[in-house]
Amino acid sequence: MTSPPGIQEARAAARLGIITPGRKRVFFAAMALLGLALPYVVYPVFLMNVLCMALFASAFNLLLGYTGLLSFGHAAFLGSAAYVTGAVVKYWGLPTELGLLAGTAFATVLGLVIGSLAIRRAGIYFAMITLGFAQMIYFLVVQLPWSGGEDGLQGVPRGKLLGLVSLEGNFRMYFFVYAIFLLGFYVIYRTIHSPFGHVLRAIRENEPRALSLGYDVDRYKLVAFVISAGLAGLAGSTKALVLQFASLADVHWHRSGEVILMTLLGGMGTVMGPSVGALLVVAMDNYLAGLGDWVTVIVGSVFVVTVLAFRRGIVGEILRLARNFPF
């Protein structure tokens, strides 16, 4: 895969001095403050949903945007982690933190298994293989006796943070989720900008060349896959606690498609793109829910238009504008 158009804009912006380390710091500080202020203005549950999906999409972007691997089965990690967390918290009565850890660990191990099989084929086959395994996970979840089948796993308690602070209130829960999001986002950011991340990009740009330079390409791909799966799991576990419910929709292939749309729409291969895309897609799901089946049609149409005419994504387009009107 060659570099996605969004990232070319990001690179040009950095070269022209539009993105500088100082400006970056100011931007991220402003964003972090905005995140603290938002729940006073916007409904916290909606925000928490956005944060979970933003983390999910950012983790996905580590693969698609930075390694050039299109996983069509990322819902498997999001959803299975949600079920694991829901089950250990509800049935075993484990504390919230251990529940999150269990879900994340499960998704990580699942990522290791699926990833080590899927990277044996390249390109478009990789997408088909991940889709297949995710469908398998979907059927297993449907058939599990404790998963609640079509109804999902309901009545998951949020519990108490460190056994002290109750998380039942949406306000407290929001700040907890926000902390998880920032942690996950930081891990992804550090991964992208580490030497390891640079090798990933080299693999995306030119895999044979990275191989000939002596990098164990398969290992790098696998590690990226496992990190991505683990963080997708963290997002899913958190979501199960937020909604107090693990839903079959989170394991379904529609969700795997949705996370691709978030990344593509926001700008694949850009740091902020997936979060912007997640905000838009969750808002669309939320505010258009009354339209029923039309939501699917709209999501499909957005997909088609984005692929045909808007491949840089929103963040990519903003960067392109910034290049033409430098400030």
Next chain:
Amino acid sequence: MIQALFGQLLLGLINGSFYALLSLGLAIIFGLLNIVNFAHGALYMVGAFAAWLMLDLLGVGYWPALLLSPLLVGLFGAFIERTMLRRLYALDNIYGLLLTFGLTLILEGLFHHQYGNSGKSYPVPEALQGGANLGFMFLPLYRAWVVVISLLVCFASWWVIERTKLGSYLRAGTENPRLLQAFGINVPLLFTLTYAFGVALAAFAGVMAAPIYQVTPQMGSHLIIVVFAVVVIGGMGSILGSIVTGVGLGLLEGLTKFIYPPASATVVFVVMALVLLFRPAGLFGREA
């Protein structure tokens, strides 16, 4: 007991011939256009709905529908190729997959909005009602017809591609479209026809499926994911390979349904995992 076993095997054989028809179309499209057509399952569903609508609204029966529905879906495919897919050939092939995924959502959403979840039943054509008692099992005539005709269409496609002039253009285009164009062949038209033909095969399978399964908006989505697995297992390099893999996996599914029903939905993916472990290029695959 024996009755049940052969009943499941027959159903597996039918599914297998649908897998073969669909993976054949996918392989032809991918070979020339370098696009993995996610919409294949949705167009199979549209094919089935087209037959049902023709009967319901116009009173057009099974036999004309068997021809008309693939024709209509083929035309629709040509439209998709001309207006959308054509713009993506110069790009990475993930965009083709994503575009056709979007089309799948649109089609499924529209049909779901119009017809809901409940399945529409389509009558078995009069000439093929009833069946024969073979002693060890009862063979419904229609099911036998589906298996025979699907395999015939598969082999006819193989013959056209491997043994005719038109097929030689297709094979040449798969190797090197620019060189073929330099020889004066209308390659863009060949692309359109290939896509139309591939999705017409899917619609054909859809019409044949209509009397066996209920016609629902979701009938194609699980199918396409299984067919992807079939393609991974068989490899897209060989046409006969996709036919053999499709039929074989259908039979295996039928057998699993008899031995341990809960595993029947996932057995294909288990085989996919095994193939990736031991023969990553696929059973008939050429590329690594």
